[in-house]
Each structure stands twice: as C-alpha cells, then as structure tokens.
Amino acid sequence: MSSHLTPGQRALLETTLRLRHEELERLLREQQGGLSRVEHAHALLTADSDDVKHREAARELDLGRAERARAELSEVGAALLRLQEGRYGRCEDCEGDIAYDRLKIEPWARLCIECGSERERRRR
Template sequence: MDDATARMRLQTMLGDLERSIAVLRGDPVAVRERSAADAGSDLTDADRTRAMLDVATRQRNAVLSALKRLEEGSYGRCLDCGRMVPEGRLEARPEASRCVQCQAKRERRR
C-alpha cells in the first residue's frame, strides 16, 4: 500500500474512532427513578460501554502510532523483527505494527 493510501485510510479510521469515542463518552441521560432490576441493567450497560470505549481508545492509539510511523518513514516494518509487514496485512489492518508471526508470538505471551 502506498503512503498516500495508507495515510488516507488511517485518517479515516481515526475520524471514525474519535466520533465513536465521543458518543461513548456522551453525557448520561437524565436520572430517573428505577427499580433494582433496572439499576442492575444499567450497570451491565455501563460495563459494556466502558469495554467498547477501552477497545476504541486502544485502536485509536494504534492508528495514531501508525500515522507517526508513516511520518517517520518506518510504516510497514515490523516493530519486533524489522521485516516488511505483508501488503495483505496492511490492507486488512492499516494500523498493524507487527508481521503476523511476531503478532502471534506477542499474543501467546499474554
């Protein structure tokens, strides 16, 4: 993927993520009296929203890091082994910072 295409895709992803994060951080709806069951449901919704916000924030950080690597001229190189990240991986995940093998090793360590 050429740099201009990568930059455009990453900036589009960043805009989408920032809009999603803003929605997830939105002001709570007006407080009203609720039953105990409703309060439990709200906790579940709050937990789900927090999880989605965490995922969106991590992905936003990955996109920002990819844009920085693009500016520095290191975009498309694996952070661990230094080899080129396959074109297909960058097509599927423009924010990818590792080749498939190094990413798999990293995930197994977790």
C-alpha cells in the same frame, strides 16, 4: 527511505487509518457526552430494580467499549506517525516488511506475521 508498498497502497492505508481515527474520536466524544455521574446516580435512585440492572450492564458495556476504542485510537495514531516518519510497514522486531495483505486487514500492525504469531505464542 524506500518502502515495499506502492504509493497507491500507502495512500489507501493512510486513508483507512485517518477515517478510523476520526470514527474512534467521534465514538469517544459521544461516550463522554453520555450520562454524567450525577445523572447516573439519579437514574439509579429513580429507576426500578430491573431497569437498574439493565442500565448497569449497558454502562459497563459502554465503559469496556470506550477503553477498547481508546487503545485502538492510540494504535491508529502511532501508525499515522510512522507513516509521516517513513517507518510505516516495517516490523518492530525483525525490521522486515509487513505484507500489504496484513496491513489491509490491520493497517496499524506493528509486527510482521511471523513476529506477531511468535509474540502470541510467548504470551500464552
């Protein structure tokens, strides 16, 4: 199946996606290697209250980051699958080409610029 992307552009985007995939997996592994529940409870009991507030905030921040990383990881994984299946770079809504300039910024984009902003509008 032909693509509007040159082999060089495809290769570059694929590399970007693979690196991002590795980076996100490492990030999530590190997060899981952090404080366990028991350790967390222990830290709460032994720390003074200011410290606890600080730790709580940091933990929530970490959980939010992990959630975002997981969501991004699945987007990146889906994009890599589309590359393998020759569906990469095609808009899911109108089946038009997704511009290379857009893919350079967001290699896991599923929609072309027009359909992307259309969805944004409908969401509001």
